[in-house]
Amino acid sequence: MSQSEIQFTFDDKTISALSGQSVGAALLAANQRSLRKTRFNKDKRGIFCGIGVCFDCLVVVDGITNQRACIIEAKPGMKVQTQDGSNA
Amino acid sequence: MHNVVIVGGGPAGLSAALAAAAAGAPVLLIDSNSRLGGQYWRNSVDELENQNEQHFDLATGLLLINAVKARKEIEVWSEAQIWSATNDEGKNTLRVIHQGKEKIVNTANLILCTGAYDRTLPFPGWDIPGVMTPGGVQSLLKGHGVLAGKQVVVAGTGPFLLPVAAGVIKAGGEVVSLIEANKSRRWVSSFIVILENLSKIKEAFYYIKTISRGKVRAQFGYAVIAAHAADNGELESVDIAKINRNFKVKKVKNIKCDVAAIGWGFTADTSLAGSLGCKQVVAKDESVVVWVDSEQQTNIPGVFAAGEITGIGGSDLSMAEGVIAGIAAAKFVGCKVDISKAHRKRRAKRQRFANALIKAYPIKTGWQLWPNDQTTICRCEEVSLGDLKFSVEELGATDSRTAKLFTRCGMGLCQGRICGRSVVDLVAKELNVLPTDIDRISAVNRPIITPIPLGVLAQGE
Numbered sequence: 001m002s003q004s005e006i007q008f009t010f011d012d013k014t015i016s017a018l019s020g021q022s023v024g025a026a027l028l029a030a031n032q033r034s035l036r037k038t039r040f041n042k043d044k045r046g047i048f049c050g051i052g053v054c055f056d057c058l059v060v061v062d063g064i065t066n067q068r069a070c071i072i073e074a075k076p077g078m079k080v081q082t083q084d085g086s087n088a
Numbered sequence: 089m090h091n092v093v094i095v096g097g098g099p100a101g102l103s104a105a106l107a108a109a110a111a112g113a114p115v116l117l118i119d120s121n122s123r124l125g126g127q128y129w130r131n132s133v134d135e136l137e138n139q140n141e142q143h144f145d146l147a148t149g150l151l152l153i154n155a156v157k158a159r160k161e162i163e164v165w166s167e168a169q170i171w172s173a174t175n176d177e178g179k180n181t182l183r184v185i186h187q188g189k190e191k192i193v194n195t196a197n198l199i200l201c202t203g204a205y206d207r208t209l210p211f212p213g214w215d216i217p218g219v220m221t222p223g224g225v226q227s228l229l230k231g232h233g234v235l236a237g238k239q240v241v242v243a244g245t246g247p248f249l250l251p252v253a254a255g256v257i258k259a260g261g262e263v264v265s266l267i268e269a270n271k272s273r274r275w276v277s278s279f280i281v282i283l284e285n286l287s288k289i290k291e292a293f294y295y296i297k298t299i300s301r302g303k304v305r306a307q308f309g310y311a312v313i314a315a316h317a318a319d320n321g322e323l324e325s326v327d328i329a330k331i332n333r334n335f336k337v338k339k340v341k342n343i344k345c346d347v348a349a350i351g352w353g354f355t356a357d358t359s360l361a362g363s364l365g366c367k368q369v370v371a372k373d374e375s376v377v378v379w380v381d382s383e384q385q386t387n388i389p390g391v392f393a394a395g396e397i398t399g400i401g402g403s404d405l406s407m408a409e410g411v412i413a414g415i416a417a418a419k420f421v422g423c424k425v426d427i428s429k430a431h432r433k434r435r436a437k438r439q440r441f442a443n444a445l446i447k448a449y450p451i452k453t454g455w456q457l458w459p460n461d462q463t464t465i466c467r468c469e470e471v472s473l474g475d476l477k478f479s480v481e482e483l484g485a486t487d488s489r490t491a492k493l494f495t496r497c498g499m500g501l502c503q504g505r506i507c508g509r510s511v512v513d514l515v516a517k518e519l520n521v522l523p524t525d526i527d528r529i530s531a532v533n534r535p536i537i538t539p540i541p542l543g544v545l546a547q548g549e
Contacts, residue, residue, distance in 0.1 A: 003134055018233065020122075020133030025232030033217040033322050040470045044321040046217030047236075048467070048506075050224025051127060052120070053205045053357075055501035055539075056215075056467055064541070066501065070224070073122065 008078035010059075017074035024050075024057050024069030027080075035059050035069050036083035058083045091421040092414075093118065093182070093193060095170065095360060096201035098126020099403040100395025100410035102152040104199045107414025109161040111425040116193070117156065117164045118184060120538075124153045124164065126203055127223060128403045130230040141258050142230050144251065144291050171540045173363040175388055180364060185540055197390045197421050199413045200361050200378065201406075204354040204396035207375070209451070210465050210473075210510055211458040213315030214350075218323025222252040222351040235259040237347030241326055243267040243312045244351040246449045250295035252349055257302035264345050266299065267310040267328060269335060269352075270449050278444035285441040288404070312350050313337055313458045323348060335454025352451050355509060356397045359534045364391060368532070370525045371399050373446045375509070376532045383427060384413035385420075392417050401442030408435040456517050465514065466507045468500020473514065480518040488515040488527050503534045 003018040010027055017026030024047050027035065034044040035057050048056040050070050057069040060081040069080075092108045094101050097119030105117045117124075125131050129149030131139055140146050156162050168186040175181075182193040206221035213219065220236060222244065228234045239262050242253040253266045275282070282289060299306070311331050318324035325344045329337040356377050358368055367379040367387040377400075378386055378393040385392050394413035395406035412435060415427050459465065461474030479485040479494035488511050491497060497511050498504030504511070508531040516523040 018134075021232045021234070025228050025234040028228065028236060029234045034320075035217070038470055043215060043464075043470075044217050045215060045467075046322075047220060047224060047228070048215075049205060049221050050227040051205060053502060054467065054506045058501075066539075070227075 006074060006076040008074050008076065008080055010080045011082055015074075015080075021074050022070055023059065023061065023067075023072050023074045023078070023080055026074050027069065034082075037085060039085040042085075060087055091115070092197050092199065092417045093180075093195040094199045094201060095182075096126065096203055096395070097121060097124040097164070097166075098201060098203050098395065098406065099128055099149075099152075100203075100406035100413070101126070101199070101201035102156055103407040103410030104201060104392075104394055104414035104417070105156050105162050106152065106159070107411045108199070108418045109159045111415060111418030111423040113161070113418040113421055113423050115162045117162055118168045118170065118182070118193075119164065119166050120169055122167050124156060124166070125149050127205075127227065129153070130227055132231050132233055134233060139230070142226075142255050144294055169538045169540065170360060171536060171538050173360050173537060175364040175391070178390065180391065197417050198364075198392065199384075199417050200366075200386075200391070200393040200397060201395045201410060201413075202357045202360050202397050204356045204400060205505070206351040207353045207355045207451075207509065208350065208506060209352050209455045209458070210463055210507065211313050211315070211455075212460055212463045213317065213323075213326075215464045215467050216315050216317045216323045217321070218346055219315050219348045219350065222248055222349040225347065225349040226252050226255055229255050229259055235261045236349070237345070238262060239264045239345045239347070241265045241267070241312065241328075241343065241345045241348040241350075243269075243310075243328075243348065244353075245269045245451065246351070246353045247292060247445065248351060248353075250292060250299065253302075253304060254295040254298040257298055257304070263299070263302055263304045265328065265343060266304050266306045267312070268306060268308050269311045269331060269451075271308050271333070274448040274450075275444075278448065281440045281444040284437055288441060311335065311455075312348055313340065315348055316342075331454060333452065335452040336457065337454070353449060354396060354400045355505070356400065357505070358397050358532055359503075359537045361386065361393060361397060362533055363535070363537060364388060366391060366393065368529050370528050371446075372443070373400065373451075374528065375400060376528050382432070383416040384409055385416060390420055399442065400446070401439065402445075405435065405438040405442050408438050453513070453517070456514060459514075465511060466495070466497040466500060466504075468502050468506075469496040469498075471495045471497040476511065476514060477518055480515060485515070486519065488512045488523070489530055491515045498531070501539055503536070504531060508532060
């Protein structure tokens with residue numbers, strides 16, 4: 001099985017990913033290290049544990065908040081956004 | 089109907105599944121990843137022969153993964169999240185989100201192989217994007233073929249730093265610095281254990297060869313004690329300190345990097361076992377682990393545990409424990425099998441090596457002086473060390489549980505998986521007492537195993 005390339009968007013940018021890659025891995029490969037802003041201090045956060053344990057790499061995927069970028073698989077046409085606070 | 093339900097598809101879970109199936113028991117293997125292998129044999133969708141680079145021994149992993157897939161007695165649920173587990177008079181109920189639906193699994197016979205994740209320690213700037221765990225850097229490489237950064241500092245303690253540094257070099261990155269907090273001479277006292285586990289030494293040299301090819305010099309007795317962000321809020325440099333044997337800072341220098349992978353050994357993920365009511369104990373490395381008897385059975389009859397959740401010891405020990413748990417579980421459901429002497433000897437030998445590792449890479453209390461009052465301790469709820477101190481000094485918290493209630497420290501989405509252990513230590517330090525086993529065990533108590541969207545429950549079985 002060879003890996004095909006797919007595209008999704010992060011905020012207003014188009015990001016390429018290999019099939020099977022996580023959203024977080026593809027974003028990091030595109031040099032996008034900050035994925036969200038914290039609720040209170042508005043600090044930037046990115047991938048920390050990389051295996052779905054820490055919930056620090058949260059992004060909004062197709063309108064759904066609190067998705068872990070490190071474990072959610074990138075799919076063609078996905079609309080991924082920076083999570084600002086809890087985005088509620 | 090499955091006789092044996094196994095949770096976790098890493099070295100322990102795969103070994104347990106094969107042993108139970110070989111003994112004649114039908115198995116359901118529930119795994120949260122999309123591909124079997126756990127963290128140790130994490131692999132990507134790329135062709136497997138392209139992935140050997142990032143592994144010391146992917147061949148063994150593939151052997152087990154393919155054997156599990158080939159056995160018709162084993163059913164595998166991948167990408168399955170268990171969010172709740174209960175035990176009621178010998179009946180275990182798991183609530184699993186699988187393929188977008190909630191499924192309920194009832195079983196009298198369960199093997200828990202839920203593994204471990206990197207232990208981290210808080211320090212100023214550890215929440216800046218670019219500071220990561222070594223496990224995170226490795227999972228990006230093994231699972232996604234992505235190098236986390238160009239100039240990487242690998243730091244902390246333990247043998248796991250070696251494969252991570254080697255992986256970065258193999259993928260074309262630069263390891264700016266490889267720093268180990270402990271001195272290598274701590275190994276001298278374990279000479280005999282090394283001799284009986286020569287394969288582990290071979291593995292270490294395999295990584296060291298790559299690391300020296302990358303012209304990286306490992307420094308012993310140093311630690312990353314602060315990280316600094318550039319104007320864009322992302323990692324630009326770290327402060328590296330020469331530390332004494334108790335981890336107290338002696339001398340500091342600053343080096344530039346875009347990723348700092350910092351890990352302090354591992355923490356067992358006992359959440360599922362805890363929900364079922366399995367007895368947990370504090371191990372020598374102060375981690376909370378699941379108690380098991382010589383047949384890997386927990387205090388609940390029919391519930392077994394194997395691998396890192398019974399004590400951190402690496403993939404070889406996990407496999408040895410998995411085999412024993414698989415046989416014991418098959419025996420429990422009436423299969424005519426027995427654990428052999430050879431199985432027990434293999435586990436004992438690997439346990440001695442695991443014990444030597446824990447002795448060689450201790451984590452000393454000096455780290456508790458690295459954070460300052462502004463340092464974030466709980467990353468989810470943004471609770472600082474100053475907030476924790478306030479809860480002790482002004483609000484009168486007398487233990488970590490009360491401090492947690494006052495500050496919400498450890499009550500965010502990760503449910504204290506990252507900060508819980510450190511909070512117990514930091515609150516005890518503030519109170520000028522030593523943490524009790526009760527403090528440590530209560531810090532890992534999590535009623536919900538994985539947070540899930542409520543909508544999924546509405547359409548469940």
